[in-house]
Amino acid sequence: xKTMFATSxxxxxxxxxxxxxxxxxxxxNTNNAATRAQNNEPRSSQNENGEHPTVLIDPxxxxxxNPMGWVGKPVVLQNVTVEDTNDSGNxxxxxxxxxxxxxxxxxxxxxxxxxxxxxxxxxxIHGIVKAASRYMxxxxxxxxGSMHDAQKSTGVFLLANQVSVNSSxxx
Numbered sequence: 001x002k003t004m005f006a007t008s009x010x011x012x013x014x015x016x017x018x019x020x021x022x023x024x025x026x027x028x029n030t031n032n033a034a035t036r037a038q039n040n041e042p043r044s045s046q047n048e049n050g051e052h053p054t055v056l057i058d059p060x061x062x063x064x065x066n067p068m069g070w071v072g073k074p075v076v077l078q079n080v081t082v083e084d085t086n087d088s089g090n091x092x093x094x095x096x097x098x099x100x101x102x103x104x105x106x107x108x109x110x111x112x113x114x115x116x117x118x119x120x121x122x123x124x125i126h127g128i129v130k131a132a133s134r135y136m137x138x139x140x141x142x143x144x145g146s147m148h149d150a151q152k153s154t155g156v157f158l159l160a161n162q163v164s165v166n167s168s169x170x171x
Contacts, residue, residue, distance in 0.1 A: 053126065059093050059101045062129060063154040070129040071156060077103075079166055082121040088143045091117045093125070102132070102150040102157040104142045109161060113141065120169035127160040 053074035056062070062070050077093060083100050085091040094100025103125055105112045117123065130136060132155055137147035140159065150157045 060095070060099060062156065062158075063094065063099060063101050067129075067154040067156045068131065071131050072128065074126075074128050075158065077123075077125040077127075077158070079122055079124060082117050082119055082123060084119055085117055086143060086146050088141055088146065089113065089116060090142055090146060093123070098153070101154055102142065102146055103127070103160050103163075104140045104146075104157050105163075106159055106161045107139075107141050112160065112163060115163060115165075117163070117165070118168065118170045121165055122167040124164045124166060125158060125160050126162040127158045129156050130159050131155060132157045 051074055053076045055076045055078055057078050057080070059077055059080055062075070080093040083092045083094050083096065090102060090104045092100040092102055105115075106127075107113070132147055132150035134144065134147065134151075136142065136157070137144045140147075142150075142157065147157065
């Protein structure tokens with residue numbers, strides 16, 4: 001009888017412990033979401049698996065080190081320089097014509113689509129790395145020519161869902 005009571009009491013303690021553990025985890029996740037919202041961190045930077053973005057200060061980390069390994073990963077390119085722009089409003093970041101990554105504005109983001117960028121601007125970009133292809137040129141705001149260039153050079157592009165201009169050369 002004592003053993004059965006001790007076992008029942010132990011199971012109750014475990015159940016209560018798991019319940020409080022689950023509540024603490026739910027509270028922590030809620031607090032993390034609230035913190036992201038306060039810091040203006042977009043939820044959409046996360047990929048389908050809920051991965052948090054990798055913050056990079058040099059886009060070369062993507063285009064020099066296994067670009068296809070970055071596909072599907074959320075990234076933040078922090079304080080990077082716009083190397084070139086195109087007529088569709090998208091732009092390239094990197095060091096030169098041979099070492100750069102195409103940044104494509106997300107089609108569903110009207111605020112971002114209305115923004116224009118200029119060579120020399122210093123920007124911070126939130127987005128997800130995607131494989132460059134003719135199909136993606138049709139599915140995004142990228143021109144076929146730019147997407148073709150991205151496909152030939154690195155094979156990837158960054159689909160941006162948020163861009164902030166930290167410093168502009170435009171007068």
